[in-house]
Amino acid sequence: AQKITQTQPGMFVQEKEAVTLDCTYDxxxxxxxxxxxxxxxxxxxxFLIYQGxxxxxxxxxxxxxxxxxxxxxSANLVIxxxxxxxxxxxxxxxxxxxxxxxxxxxxxxxxxxxxx
Amino acid sequence: NxxxxxxxxxxxxxxxxxxTLLCAQDMNHEYMYWYRQDPGMGLRLIHYSVxxxxxxxxxxxxxxxxxxxxxxxxxxGLESAAPSQTSVYFCASTRQEGPNQPQHFGDGTRLSIx
Numbered sequence: 001a002q003k004i005t006q007t008q009p010g011m012f013v014q015e016k017e018a019v020t021l022d023c024t025y026d027x028x029x030x031x032x033x034x035x036x037x038x039x040x041x042x043x044x045x046x047f048l049i050y051q052g053x054x055x056x057x058x059x060x061x062x063x064x065x066x067x068x069x070x071x072x073x074s075a076n077l078v079i080x081x082x083x084x085x086x087x088x089x090x091x092x093x094x095x096x097x098x099x100x101x102x103x104x105x106x107x108x109x110x111x112x113x114x115x116x
Numbered sequence: 117n118x119x120x121x122x123x124x125x126x127x128x129x130x131x132x133x134x135x136t137l138l139c140a141q142d143m144n145h146e147y148m149y150w151y152r153q154d155p156g157m158g159l160r161l162i163h164y165s166v167x168x169x170x171x172x173x174x175x176x177x178x179x180x181x182x183x184x185x186x187x188x189x190x191x192x193g194l195e196s197a198a199p200s201q202t203s204v205y206f207c208a209s210t211r212q213e214g215p216n217q218p219q220h221f222g223d224g225t226r227l228s229i230x
Contacts, residue, residue, distance in 0.1 A: 004158070033215050045159075045206060045221035052216060091158055095215070101166050102147055102210050103174070104219060106158030 003027065004094050004107035012113045013082050020067070021077040021110050023092030031097040034075040035104065036066070039089040048090075051075055079112075087114045118142050122207050122222035129197045129229050137192040137225050139207030146212035148190040149174070149219065150182060152203040159206060165190055166212075197229045 005024045013019045025034065036048040051059045051066045059066040067076040079086055089111050093104040120141045129135055139148065146167050151159040151174075161174030163182040171182045179201060181193045190209075194201060204226050208219040 031215070035218060037221075042223075043204070044223045045208075047218035047220070050216045050218060093158075097215060101164055101172070102212075102215075102217065102219070103149070103161060103164060104159075106160070108156065108158045 003105045004092055006092055006107035006110050008110045010111045010113070012115060015084060015114050015116050016081055018078060018080045019082050019112065021090050021112065022074070023076055023107060024074045025094050026073065027094065027096050029096040033095045034066070035093045035095070036064070036077045037091045037093065039091065041088070049077070082114050084114050084116060087112060120207055120209055120220050120222040122225050124225060125223065126226045129227065131197060131199060131229060133197050134193070134195050135197065137205055139190045139192070139222060140188055141209040141220070142188065143209060143220065144187070145209035147210045148184065149208045150190065150192045151206045151208065152176065153206060154203050162192065199229045201227065202229045203227060
C-alpha cells in the first residue's frame with residue numbers, strides 16, 4: 001500500500017492565485033513527521049516546510065503553509081500568491097519515527113505550472 | 117557553504133561496467149542516504165547509513181553497494197551496471213537528533229546505462 005499519495009500529477013494555476021497541493025498518508029505510528037520538498041527544473045531538492053504529528057498548529061513558512069488534518073491523514077501544501085518561480089515538482093514525504101534512522105518515504109510528486 | 121556535494125554530475129556507462137558515486141557533506145551529519153529518482157516516481161531509498169562504518173538496506177538495494185569509511189563521505193557503487201539502473205541519484209544527509217530535521221540533498225547525479 002502506498003504510504004504517501006499525491007493524487008494530482010499536474011496542476012496549472014494563474015500567477016498570484018493561491019494553490020493547494022494534496023498529500024495523504026498512511027501510517028499506524030502515532031509519531032511521525034511530514035515534509036514538503038520542491039524540485040525545480042534544475043533538479044535540486046529544496047526543503048520547504050515540516051509538520052509534526054503532535055504539533056498543535058499548522059506549520060507556516062513565508063508563503064507556504066501546511067493544512068494538516070490528522071483525522072483525515074492529509075497534509076496539503078498551500079502556496080499563497082503564486083509566482084512564476086513556483087513552477088516545479090513538489091514532493092510530500094513522511095518520516096515514521098519507529099522506523100528509525102529518520103528515513104523518508106516520498107510520494108510521486110505533483111508538477112505545478114504557474115501561468116503568467 | 118557546500119552542504120552536500122555529489123560527484124560526478126553526469127555519467128554514461130555501458131552495461132556491465134562498474135562505477136562509484138561519491139557523496140560528501142560538510143555539516144557533520146550522522147545520517148546519510150542514497151536515493152534514486154525515476155521518471156514519474158518519487159525518490160526511493162537505496163541504502164542509508166546511521167554513522168561512520170555502518171550501512172543498511174533501503175527499499176531498492178539490489179545491484180548496489182555502499183560504504184561509509186569516513187563520516188563525511190558516503191559512496192554508492194554499481195558493480196555491474198544494468199540499463200534498469202539508468203536514473204537520477206540523490207544523496208542526502210541529516211542530523212541524528214531532532215524529529216523535525218530535514219534531509220539536505222545534493223544536486224543529483226544523472227546516470228545512463230547503455
